[in-house]
Amino acid sequence: MKKYTPIQILFTFFLFSQSCFAQVDVVYKDLVWSDEFNTNGAVNSSNWFHQTQLPGGTGWFNNEVQHYTNQLANSFVNAGALSIVAKKEIFTDQGVTKQYSSARLNSKYAFKYGRVDIRAKIPKEAGTWPALWMLGKNVNEDGAYFDNLGYGTTSWPACGEIDILEHGITRTRPDNYIQSALHTPSSSGNTVNIGGVVVGDNIADNYHVYSMNWSPNQISFLVDNVVFYTYNPSVKNASTWPFDKEQYLLLNIAMGGVAGAIDPNFSQTSMVIDYVRVYQNTNIDTQKPTNFTASLGTIAGSAVELLLNANDDSGNVTYNVTYGTNGTASTFSPSSLQKSLIITDLTPNTNYTFTVTASDLMGNTALNNPIVLNARTTAILDCGGTDTQAQQGSFSLGYKYNFETIGTDVKITFELLDTNRVGVDAILWRQSNFAEFGMTRVSGNIFTKTITGQALGSTINYACKFAYQGGLSVTKYISYVVGSSCNLGIENNFELKQSYYPNPVQNKLYLQLLDDQNQIILTDILGRKLVQDVVKSSHNLDMSAFKSGIYFLRVKNSHGVQNMKIIKK
Numbered sequence: 183m184k185k186y187t188p189i190q191i192l193f194t195f196f197l198f199s200q201s202c203f204a205q206v207d208v209v210y211k212d213l214v215w216s217d218e219f220n221t222n223g224a225v226n227s228s229n230w231f232h233q234t235q236l237p238g239g240t241g242w243f244n245n246e247v248q249h250y251t252n253q254l255a256n257s258f259v260n261a262g263a264l265s266i267v268a269k270k271e272i273f274t275d276q277g278v279t280k281q282y283s284s285a286r287l288n289s290k291y292a293f294k295y296g297r298v299d300i301r302a303k304i305p306k307e308a309g310t311w312p313a314l315w316m317l318g319k320n321v322n323e324d325g326a327y328f329d330n331l332g333y334g335t336t337s338w339p340a341c342g343e344i345d346i347l348e349h350g351i352t353r354t355r356p357d358n359y360i361q362s363a364l365h366t367p368s369s370s371g372n373t374v375n376i377g378g379v380v381v382g383d384n385i386a387d388n389y390h391v392y393s394m395n396w397s398p399n400q401i402s403f404l405v406d407n408v409v410f411y412t413y414n415p416s417v418k419n420a421s422t423w424p425f426d427k428e429q430y431l432l433l434n435i436a437m438g439g440v441a442g443a444i445d446p447n448f449s450q451t452s453m454v455i456d457y458v459r460v461y462q463n464t465n466i467d468t469q470k471p472t473n474f475t476a477s478l479g480t481i482a483g484s485a486v487e488l489l490l491n492a493n494d495d496s497g498n499v500t501y502n503v504t505y506g507t508n509g510t511a512s513t514f515s516p517s518s519l520q521k522s523l524i525i526t527d528l529t530p531n532t533n534y535t536f537t538v539t540a541s542d543l544m545g546n547t548a549l550n551n552p553i554v555l556n557a558r559t560t561a562i563l564d565c566g567g568t569d570t571q572a573q574q575g576s577f578s579l580g581y582k583y584n585f586e587t588i589g590t591d592v593k594i595t596f597e598l599l600d601t602n603r604v605g606v607d608a609i610l611w612r613q614s615n616f617a618e619f620g621m622t623r624v625s626g627n628i629f630t631k632t633i634t635g636q637a638l639g640s641t642i643n644y645a646c647k648f649a650y651q652g653g654l655s656v657t658k659y660i661s662y663v664v665g666s667s668c669n670l671g672i673e674n675n676f677e678l679k680q681s682y683y684p685n686p687v688q689n690k691l692y693l694q695l696l697d698d699q700n701q702i703i704l705t706d707i708l709g710r711k712l713v714q715d716v717v718k719s720s721h722n723l724d725m726s727a728f729k730s731g732i733y734f735l736r737v738k739n740s741h742g743v744q745n746m747k748i749i750k751k
Contacts, residue, residue: 206409207514208397208543209497210297210461218457219264225257231288232257233432235325236276245439246311249273250286257285262456268310268435269450282444286434288327292319293460294428297395301456304349304360304385309444311350311436312453314392318342319428328430339370342424344401347392349385350441352378358385360392362403364413368421369605374649377403377411389456397498398543399514401425416623431458467544469495471517474548476501476538478557479522482588483530483564486557490521492540492548500543505536526624533558561710563587563667568599573645575655578602581646585662591634592664596646596657598627603650613643613659621646638665639732639747663747665732667705680737686749691723697739704748705734725750 217229232252236242242250248268250256256267268284300314317326318341322334343365352361355378364375381390393404400414415422435453438444471494479487492499494517503511505525515521528534536555540548566584570577579599586593598606608621608629621629629646636642645659681694693702697719704713704723712733713723725733725748733748 206297206395206397206402206404207399207498207516208295208395208463210295210395210463212462212464214293214296214460214462214464215291216457216459217264219259219262219455222260223258224254225259225264225287229290231290231327233286233288233325233327234275236278237324239276240278242436242439244436246436246441247280247438247444248282248284248436249275249278249280250434251275251283252285253283256283257287264433264455266312266433266435266453266455267450268305268437268452270448282437284435284437286432289431289458290327291460292328292428292430293462294426295396295398296460296462297393298346298431299391299393299457299459299461300346301389301391302347303387303389303452303454304347305435305451305453306349306357306386307445307448307451308353309350309438309441309448310451311348311439311441313345313349313432313434313436314347315432316344316346316394316429317432318424319430339365340367340420340424342366342427342429343370344394344396344425344429346394346403353442356380358382360385360405362394362411364401364425366422366424368415369651372651374605374607374651375413377413379405379410381405396425398426399498416625433458463496467496467542468546469542470546471499471540471542471548473518474540474550474553476536476553476555478555480588480591481557481560482586482593483560484528484586485524485526485588485593486528486534486536486559488523488525488536488538488555490515490523490538490540491518493518494542494546496542496544498543500541502539502541503536505534528559530559530561561667563665565662565666566595569658571658573656573658574647575653577655577657581648581657583646583657583660585642585644585660587636587638587665588632590636590638590664591632592636592642592662593630593632594644595624595628595630596621596648597629598648598655600655603627603648605651607649609647609649611645611647611656611659613645618647636664639749640664666734666745666747680744682735682746682748685746686751687725688751689724689726691725691735691748693717693721693723693737695719695721695737695739696741699739701738703736705736706731 234250266285271283273280273283304312319328319333320336321341322337323329345363348361358381359378361378363373365373369375391406395402400412402409402412471492474492477489479489490501497517500514511525513523534557537552539551564586568582570580581599582597584595606627610619610621610631619631621631624630641663643659643661645657647656680696683692700717702715702717705711728750730750735746735748737744
């Protein structure tokens with residue numbers, strides 16, 4: 183197998199870094215640790231530790247059935263590659279006899295933030311569970327390398343676990359499907375923080391590069407330099423983000439347990455690893471972000487979109503925004519990639535000044551900092567409410583929902599009010615031509631998704647599936663007229679026998695109302711009030727002077743409030 187000199191390694195990574203520059207938030211350039219597996223025989227003991235001690239006294243976790251050994255037959259270097267071998271053999275160690283042996287290597291190197299590249303062939307036999315992964319250096323696990331050195335102060339999962347690659351525990355997935363996952367106090371064991379991808383070529387017969395890119399902002403997972411999953415919780419604390427401390431690498435093949443039944447004809451298999459490389463940025467960065475621009479995007483009743491862009495050699499730019507009395511917001515984006523930042527919870531019909539700055543992770547600031555933008559929010563066009571009705575599962579406290587029209591887009595927000603759910607995620611359901619869409623966490627258990635290109639006046643129907651540890655709950659479908667505003671009033675739950683005709687209307691709209699005194703308000707699609715009057719039970723509303731489009735009529739009387747969509751020809 184062809185191996186590389188240090189210069190060739192750096193050149194190869196330079197080519198990789200150019201192609202993934204817009205995929206990861208930070209490009210790590212400097213090779214700080216590696217094993218190229220160039221020396222035949224036992225693994226390099228300066229780099230690797232054989233973890234063999236049974237942590238529970240009699241067995242490993244997850245009902246696995248193997249012994250991990252330091253035998254040369256279970257881990258060795260040959261022809262420029264490391265082989266980790268799982269075998270069917272009777273093996274006795276620590277007073278326990280098992281039917282399978284394998285190897286579990288701990289790196290003697292730990293680091294915080296950087297990129298890991300592992301070029302490997304991954305076995306696929308039934309019942310095998312090959313893994314390339316990481317644990318916090320502080321994990322309290324008897325027999326682990328750093329625990330033996332006295333660093334084990336924190337139990338799993340508070341130490342954090344980063345699974346770069348797993349295979350064998352997703353047998354229902356297509357062939358060549360590999361998975362990455364994060365285990366934290368907020369979601370551990372059968373975690374919801376999972377991403378996976380089907381690799382194009384047979385993973386057992388062909389080398390692929392499995393990578394993890396870890397920054398203070400997020401953790402991204404790649405195959406052959408293409409990102410397929412990114413973990414970036416909106417709230418980073420000890421529960422969701424124990425990834426602010428050093429981690430070390432583990433390479434192993436487990437047998438059985440959650441990997442399922444082992445093929446009765448199994449004899450042995452190997453995970454073959456060409457190299458393991460860790461990159462960080464060791465050189466001091468003094469270059470300031472350049473070409474910093476900031477402009478206004480979509481402006482709505484409660485939100486303003488800011489479009490941000492800048493270049494930086496670190497590969498990532500951080501943007502900070504101040505507005506109003508004490509409003510602040512921040513985001514980050516890959517260099518030269520425009521970032522849309524939506525400032526929410528604003529007051530309708532209000533002037534705002536946004537002061538935007540750009541900097542890199544080293545604190546270098548753009549020369550043209552700050553950029554100041556002025557915007558006035560529009561009248562809000564949204565409908566929202568609270569409910570407990572479920573079409574699947576159940577709710578205790580219930581959920582909130584909100585639909586907001588922004589141009590021809592609709593921003594849909596759901597919030598789970600139940601407080602006894604752990605590891606909550608949300609998926610938006612479309613009713614007609616059923617489809618599912620992942621939602622973005624805003625904060626806590628608030629999730630949002632914007633659907634684009636909606637026709638004003640059309641009716642859409644969406645629900646939200648909240649998934650959590652141990653189950654799921656699905657809201658009822660909510661109907662919303664695109665461009666409408668429920669702020670005009672809440673319609674009573676009985677049918678008002680009032681008529682409005684013709685609709686669509688060209689000139690006069692005829693009203694037949696229930697009371698002798700009725701308050702009417704007519705607004706346009708932007709929520710602007712065009713007519714406000716108190717009228718008799720029979721009234722002709724002249725709309726001849728209005729432009730073609732969607733209007734909303736609110737009628738209030740002793741029977742309640744009714745809202746009506748009016749189409750002007």
